[in-house]
Amino acid sequence: MTRSDYLPTESKSVWQRLFGGSPRSFVAALAETDTLTDADIDELAAYLEKLKKERK
Known part of the structure; x- marks a missing residue:
């Protein structure tokens, strides 16, 4: 099994x-x-906005 095959399944398990x-x-x-910096928050917000647009 490759990492790309394994990661989604394991990530979902950990997430749950x-x-x-x-x-x-x-x-x-x-x-x-205090792990997130302002730059991290901006990056996450931009990524989430991109995901929303792609789903429409």
Whole structure:
């Protein structure tokens, strides 16, 4: 099995176990540890906006 085959499945499993599948809980955990910089937040916001546009 290649990394590209394995990663989506394992990522989903970790996401469910640690954050109950909640994106907000994941981001909140990052924010609470002061891991996110303003640049990181801007990058995430831009990426999420791009995803929204692609889904329309």
